Amino acid sequence: MSPRSATIAPWGWIVPATLILAVAAVPVVLTASRSKTISISKTERPRARGIAYERHVLAPAQLPQTIRSEGGRLKAHPRIRPRARTVAAAYFQSPKGHGGGAQPDGAPHPAAPARWQSRPPGGYRVPDAIATFPGGRQILIEIKCPSPWLTFGEGSPWSAKMQAAFGAQATAFLTWGAAGKNREVRYLFCGLIPPWAAGIIEKLEDELGVEVDVLEGAYAGTYPPARAFLSAGMFEALTAATLGTLAELAPEELLGAPYDQLED
Amino acid sequence: MTGFDQALPGVPEEALRTFPVLATPEARRRYGRAAAFALAGLPSWEIEVWSRRECPPLLRMRALQEDWPMIGTGRRVAIVRPAPWPGDELPSPVEVPAGFQEEAVRVLGALLAGEVAQPSVELAVALAEALGRAARVAFTEARAAARSEGGGVSQQRAHGPPRAVAEAPSNSR
Numbered sequence: 001m002s003p004r005s006a007t008i009a010p011w012g013w014i015v016p017a018t019l020i021l022a023v024a025a026v027p028v029v030l031t032a033s034r035s036k037t038i039s040i041s042k043t044e045r046p047r048a049r050g051i052a053y054e055r056h057v058l059a060p061a062q063l064p065q066t067i068r069s070e071g072g073r074l075k076a077h078p079r080i081r082p083r084a085r086t087v088a089a090a091y092f093q094s095p096k097g098h099g100g101g102a103q104p105d106g107a108p109h110p111a112a113p114a115r116w117q118s119r120p121p122g123g124y125r126v127p128d129a130i131a132t133f134p135g136g137r138q139i140l141i142e143i144k145c146p147s148p149w150l151t152f153g154e155g156s157p158w159s160a161k162m163q164a165a166f167g168a169q170a171t172a173f174l175t176w177g178a179a180g181k182n183r184e185v186r187y188l189f190c191g192l193i194p195p196w197a198a199g200i201i202e203k204l205e206d207e208l209g210v211e212v213d214v215l216e217g218a219y220a221g222t223y224p225p226a227r228a229f230l231s232a233g234m235f236e237a238l239t240a241a242t243l244g245t246l247a248e249l250a251p252e253e254l255l256g257a258p259y260d261q262l263e264d
Numbered sequence: 265m266t267g268f269d270q271a272l273p274g275v276p277e278e279a280l281r282t283f284p285v286l287a288t289p290e291a292r293r294r295y296g297r298a299a300a301f302a303l304a305g306l307p308s309w310e311i312e313v314w315s316r317r318e319c320p321p322l323l324r325m326r327a328l329q330e331d332w333p334m335i336g337t338g339r340r341v342a343i344v345r346p347a348p349w350p351g352d353e354l355p356s357p358v359e360v361p362a363g364f365q366e367e368a369v370r371v372l373g374a375l376l377a378g379e380v381a382q383p384s385v386e387l388a389v390a391l392a393e394a395l396g397r398a399a400r401v402a403f404t405e406a407r408a409a410a411r412s413e414g415g416g417v418s419q420q421r422a423h424g425p426p427r428a429v430a431e432a433p434s435n436s437r
Contacts, residue, residue, distance in 0.1 A: 065325030066268045099321045142382075188268075192324055192334075198316050211411055214341070216334040217268045217327075221277050226328075 005135040033042035046147065049150045049225055053190045054128055057219050063129070063141070072133040081141075082175040085113040090203045091163050092196040093154040097206040102195035105154045112160035118175045136182045140173055145225070146197065151255035157198075167200050174208045185210060188218035190226045271333030271397035271406060273309055273346045280396045283388040286359045289378030296375030297349055302394035303368060304355030309402050311409045312343045335406040342410040344402055358437075360390045 057063050058076055067074040091112055111213035119125055129141040152159040177185040187193070187201070193216055199214055220226035265277045276293035278284045286292040301308035315324075319341055328333050333344040354376070357368040364387050375380035383391060 063268055064268070070269065091297065101317065163410055183328060186268075195316075200338075202316075205338045211337050213273075213407065214336050215266055215268075216324075216336075216341070217331065218268075219277065220328075221265050221331055 026195045043202070044161075046145075049190075050145045052225070053223060056223050057143050057188060058129065064221055067131045070133060072131045074129055074131050076129045077126050077128055078130050078139075080130075080172070080176055081124045082118045083179060084121065084174045085118045085171070085175055087171050087204065087207055089113055089116050089164065089167060090200060091160055092195070092199045093156070094196055095151055095153045095154060097151045098148045098192065098195060102199045104199075107154045108159040109155050109157040111157065113164050113168075114172045116164065116167070118172040125169065125176075127173060132255040138180070138182060138186070139184045139186050140176055141186050141188065142169075143188045144197070146194050148194040150194065150196075151164060161197060163200065165202070166197060171208075172199060172203050174204050174210045174212065177210045177212075178208050184213065186205065186213040189214070189216045190218070190220055190223055192216050265331060265399070266333040266335070267403075268400070269403050270396065271335060271344055271403040272298060272399040273330065273332040273344050275395060275399075279392065280399055281392055283383055283391060286375070286380075289417040292375045292378050292380070292421060294346070297346065298396060298398070299391050300355055300357070300372045300376065301347070302398040303357035303359050303372070303391070305359055306355055307402065307405075308398060309349050309404050311402075311406050312345060313409050313412075314341050314343065315339065316323075316341055318372070333406060335403065336410040341412045344406050360384055360392050361364075364390065366421055416430045 052178050052222060064074050081178065089108075089112065091108040093105045094100065094102045095156040127140050128143045131139045133139075150159070177183045193201075194215055198214070205211055217226060265272055265275055265279070267277065267280070270280060275298045276284045276291075276295075276298050279295060284295065287379075298426045316336070316339060323343070324341070326332075326335065327343050327345075332346070335342050335344070352384075354369065354372060357365055358374065361370045364384070365386060367387055368390075371381045371387065419435045
């Protein structure tokens with residue numbers, strides 16, 4: 001029986017060719033959309049996350065309801081004019097991320113301000129909210145959602161800018177808090193407080209004589225981006241733990257003995 | 265959950281307002297434990313205070329994952345962990361309206377077994393109020409604990425004041 005020779009009519013190539021072109025187009029489309037995503041500024045996404053978290057906390061059923069239930073009034077985004085003062089700036093580096101903590105930056109970027117101002121001359125500050133209770137107790141509330149997993153070495157220009165903004169603002173808020181016995185300052189973080197932020201708050205607490213409340217994971221149970229932080233952090237910690245363990249092994253233990261040295 | 269002046273491990277935020285949606289057996293058990301303690305007027309938490317520099321990162325991540333409140337200052341953090349369950353005895357639910365004790369024992373027993381339970385409206389209100397009171401006490405204690413040390417102490421545990429635990433009926437757990 002002679003073998004049949006299979007031939008394909010010209011029009012028979014149309015369907016497979018279309019499929020091949022469609023499959024080839026997928027990575028092109030994905031790359032184009034990914035490039036558009038990456039091109040978004042490094043600050044836009046964190047800023048959007050911060051705004052979203054602020055709205056989440058200030059939603060009527062959340063913080064405002066808590067304040068009302070305690071007999072208080074909440075004013076969102078009030079203007080305050082704390083006493084004008086400056087403090088020596090303190091910058092931190094965090095080259096190993098959250099697990100490595102933050103260390104003082106011995107060589108901050110040259111453009112980093114050497115001192116932080118509570119407010120510019122004639123200017124004011126706008127915290128996220130101030131709660132006032134019967135009896136005159138007031139709590140200044142600042143709502144933050146930074147990534148605790150940022151890594152940066154010493155002298156980083158954008159980290160200096162970020163820390164200068166945070167530090168100057170915190171100087172203002174703690175100065176406000178120091179001005180009255182009935183005043184408190186409270187930070188609400190969507191996840192863990194970044195080590196550099198904790199370092200700055202600690203330094204300002206010591207310098208200005210005001211203790212700050214730091215609440216981590218505040219109202220986070222119903223805020224999904226906080227869970228994303230956790231996933232990233234767990235990945236970082238587990239990776240470091242695994243590689244640390246592997247790095248302690250001698251090469252032959254890590255890679256296994258060469259084949260010809262294995263004993264039967 | 266961590267709210268503004270309220271903090272309690274093992275319960276979702278909505279538990280302070282209403283009977284919450286508890287989608288998994290573990291969520292029901294956690295809520296059941298916190299609720300049982302709260303209805304008995306007992307603290308469902310332990311407080312562990314750390315220097316931020318010394319607190320293990322994995323502990324803080326676990327706290328975030330488990331929704332254990334973390335309340336502190338720039339220098340220290342107080343982690344509010346669930347208190348150990350006191351053996352097989354269900355604390356007597358004293359903080360419920362008269363006539364609802366049997367229902368409370370039944371509902372708590374089901375929740376502690378990881379089962380679905382639906383309390384009556386009156387019991388649901390009592391649960392939310394008891395948990396709300398407990399959450400305020402826990403927050404106040406954690407805040408005070410984080411501020412109480414002058415420095416150098418890296419870890420301590422503090423319970424709420426011990427109160428009498430009634431022996432549970434034999435059909436409860």
